[in-house]
Amino acid sequence: MTDDRAVPRALDGRGPDRFLWALDKVATALEWVQRGSRRRVVPVDRNVPLEVAEVRTEAEDVVSLRLVGEGLLPAWQPGAHLDLVLPSGRTRQYSLCGEPGERRHYRIAVRRLAGGAGGSREVHDELRPGSRLTARGPRNAFPFITAERYLFIAGGIGITPILPMVRTAAARGADWRLVYTGRSRASMPFLDELTTLDPARVWVRPDSEFGVPASGAELLEHAPPGAAVYCCGPVPMITGVRVDLPGSAADSLHWERFSAPPVVGGAPFTVELARTGRTVRVPADRSALEAIAEVLPQVPHSCRQGFCGTCHARVLAGSVDHRARDAEGHMAICVSRSTGHVVLDL
Template sequence: MAGARAIPPALDGHGPDRFLWALDKLATSMEWLQRNSRRKPVEAVDRDIPLEVSEVRVEADDVVSLRLTGEGLLPAWQPGAHLDVVLPSGRKRQYSLCGDPGDRRYYRIAVRRIADGEGGSREVHDELRPGSRIVARGPRNAFPFVTAEKYLFIAGGIGVTPILPMVRTAAARGADWRFVYTGRSRESLPFLDELAELDQERVWIRPDTEFGIPASGAELLEHAPAGAAVYCCGPVPMITGIRVDLPGSAADSLHWERFSAPPIVDGEPFTVELARTGHEVQVPADRSALEAISEVLPQVSYSCRQGFCGTCHVRVLGGAVDHRAREADDHMAICVSRSAGRVVLDL
């Protein structure tokens, strides 16, 4: 997951897009109560799983998949689950599981290189080879796949990773499903070879280069069967468009996961005191407390970076919290919540 930006980028790539910023904030306000009232926090899974990279495969431009094996059968997982991966450098990243949930002999993840990121994807691409060893924690599931009769799956680029096992599961169950896969170009879309094995009447590949512009939310939702549950994962502009246009579609409900943190739209700088370690951390207006704390406390626990999973909730020992997640009054979700001045945390 990439770091948060003050305002999401414009669709044409030229500067910030304040319209998307406003839409995202509006959509978030409309759905917050519904979303958080039905979703239970993700339970922490406190186990380290030593894994070995057994295969590295190029899946698309700047995308590789890794097959990870351990000793014996690996812990079970369901579609939508991810691993917390501790890389050899000590960096911790979250990657969706995109293999076969029924085959516990291995895990599979896929990683897109982010040239200007914080270094995790570059480490995966440049340093991990067959025989490399990593540690995983989990699996955790902040994007649970519920049983329904009809589905519309929408993926943007690397957002296909949690969606792919869902599509296969829906097909195996005999559900009525459709899948829309969008991105910059066909060359940038991983796993097209595997999607070709599915019922092609139910799959629509929609590269921007073949249509001239990115798809609107309404265009993507045109493929929804009546009453469908929509599952989507991808960049903020795509998900924002879907959320705004959902009421005018045939779909019934929306479940989504973005592969970046939500934009910080009204941040103010504040100070975090870590009581156990004695560190004092300055949180800038355009960064989350989690990002700032991670620089001095890399082992701090987190998972979704979107406010709902509960993994990063930390007990508050002093100060006022601007709560932006479903959290207890005496806790702070450091991935999204903020403070008006100074807060003391039990870290």
């Protein structure tokens, strides 16, 4: 995972890709049905003091940070992320993209998003060697299962959780393939590291060299029979893979998206913010987090997908339509909704 992400215009329901937007709505509706069986992220009550040891340019608008602590750092598995508390107090989630067995330092990568909520700009503009941070975790919402065959699909900065998975699969002797897409080679981080992998198993597919983004079916053509597919990247790519998976040779799909899911089956409601005395109207097509952030810009949030717990607000009164594994007596304002009116301790 990386920084705060805006929903691409290609999926806002108004541009030329309206059909793809509609497909994502359908796929996301199924996701809510299946969410109860997905592995819950186990909270980690651990603050890890870290220091930036190195800032390195990895691609256009992408830097990696090497983070060190006092002695050995907590162990982690492929797919894990850190909740990183920046000097401003913003909390953002970043996938660990180094070697899983390396505990002397962590590595993350961050793409600068000019239109984001400020986290990525803070990393790029203000963090330098010697900057001190606090991390919570590592935690894993994208667990890497053991399988005989894998297809890894990464889009742009989505390579960050995928790269440790590829290295682990190779070390285990599994049959694997990697498809790596992006706008152009210049925008795709860690291309140099892919040269250390088996070139016969890696396909680098920049849109600039093919004219158009790859379809889900095209990406899935590389799946070994019965493969577990791990996919991370922008919403249109993941949507295409989800829609085309049944017609492929793959067996299962595991994905991590880098933007908030579209609101499905929403209805308008109101949120009363008890500490400020303000009442916020939440439209049918927006999340409570989006509406609240307009009057409380510093409201805590991170994943915007209902699993990290950062935005959980205590419910003082009213009804909640729980769309995440909310903590008892709390509401995940990034995805959960109300059936009418709710009063929150904000």
